[in-house]
Amino acid sequence: MKENKHKMLSESQNIVWHDGAISRNDREMILDQRGCVVWFTGLSGSGKSTIACALEKKLITLGHLAYVLDGDNIRHNLNSDLGFSPEDRRENVRRIGELAVLFADAGLITVTALISPYRDDRDRVRRKVGQERFIEIFLDVSLDICERRDVKGLYKKVRNGEISDFTGIDAPYEKPLNPEILIDTSRLSVEECVNTIMRYFEKYNILRVP
Amino acid sequence: MKENKHKMLSESQNIVWHDGAISRNDREMILDQRGCVVWFTGLSGSGKSTIACALEKKLITLGHLAYVLDGDNIRHNLNSDLGFSPEDRRENVRRIGELAVLFADAGLITVTALISPYRDDRDRVRRKVGQERFIEIFLDVSLDICERRDVKGLYKKVRNGEISDFTGIDAPYEKPLNPEILIDTSRLSVEECVNTIMRYFEKYNILRVP
Numbered sequence A, B: 001m002k003e004n005k006h007k008m009l010s011e012s013q014n015i016v017w018h019d020g021a022i023s024r025n026d027r028e029m030i031l032d033q034r035g036c037v038v039w040f041t042g043l044s045g046s047g048k049s050t051i052a053c054a055l056e057k058k059l060i061t062l063g064h065l066a067y068v069l070d071g072d073n074i075r076h077n078l079n080s081d082l083g084f085s086p087e088d089r090r091e092n093v094r095r096i097g098e099l100a101v102l103f104a105d106a107g108l109i110t111v112t113a114l115i116s117p118y119r120d121d122r123d124r125v126r127r128k129v130g131q132e133r134f135i136e137i138f139l140d141v142s143l144d145i146c147e148r149r150d151v152k153g154l155y156k157k158v159r160n161g162e163i164s165d166f167t168g169i170d171a172p173y174e175k176p177l178n179p180e181i182l183i184d185t186s187r188l189s190v191e192e193c194v195n196t197i198m199r200y201f202e203k204y205n206i207l208r209v210p
Helices: A002-010 A024-031 A048-061 A086-105 A119-129 A143-149 A154-159 A190-203 B002-010 B024-031 B048-061 B086-105 B119-129 B143-149 B154-159 B190-203
Strands: A036-041 A066-070 A109-113 A134-139 A181-183 B036-041 B066-070 B109-113 B134-139 B181-183
Touching: A024 B048, A036 A048, A036 A086, A036 A119, A048 A066, A048 A109, A048 A134, A048 A190, A048 B024, A066 A086, A066 B086, A086 A109, A086 A119, A086 B066, A086 B086, A119 A134, A134 A190, A181 A190, B036 B048, B036 B086, B036 B119, B048 B066, B048 B109, B048 B134, B048 B190, B066 B086, B086 B109, B086 B119, B119 B134, B134 B190, B181 B190
Parallel strands: A036 A109, A036 A134, A066 A109, A134 A181, B036 B109, B036 B134, B066 B109, B134 B181
Antiparallel strands: none
């Protein structure tokens, strides 16, 4: 009975959407930039966090408001209740996607850095934030190179049998079919990667509101 | 076995905190304001969403970056997986708290509007964002007046037995012991409420970075 009543309250007619008088555009005018999601995807060790942070630094230096949502960091706060089962990993991506949509709505250049191995999960964020405001950046680096870098020492643990279900080894990674930007971080310096992204921003008027 | 391996990967040594080169202060310099959490709490119908949105509008008009996290709205996206059981309600408050901490870290004047009936839940956010950046606003209006307003028609449903565990009727509301601001919205207009909060911002240098 109590369960039923909870259910009734959770029906959509009981959750009233409170429409704010303020739109994304009002915030974009203040910031003189477009709220958007810059979604890095790639294997562990492909350079997502490194380039995301370098991009954030470049943008902030130029006076733009950018913010990095790093998958590992968010596991310490919002997603601290999640583990590493397949369901929890998808929930991790879903929540960071929703978080990114809110940040973009707030007008920020929102930079996410997490493996996000499934195409469906990434495309859901694309649909939510809108095609023109979703910039998918695929860091296309071979597993071999990522493993040789092994920044976090995770590949070693996988090979020692301490970790399973690891993306690229015994869990799938679905490459983006049509990413806005594809970068091979084994061929470009961090600075060159950032410049490539900045040129994209210029071309598509992310850094100013007409 | 697999379960164990998941567990091993979820151990904190496998989640590497990636420290950004950029601090909250860098973003605050760009925005010329202090990132903070303005946390409205009070019964359903006490005016949380209305005053939160009016405050956001006032701040945006003055060129400040503010963003409302409305409990009902967030249930449509980030918290769409949550129902109304006591555990889900606490998880709802926890996630919005973590969300608010991230928004404040990004430099925004972050305005939350949700009943948040438990003192513990609110105080956890206060500790996380820091005492000086947490502004708890208690909308102290009698149940009688909230029920007479019944903006969302929820009190009627409670009295008809369609909803149970409703804050203030058959679920507890723990008043803040020491809120930064206490407002009786039955005695002040929306504009007067906003002005009260703006005076607080002025006094505590929220709207400029020295």
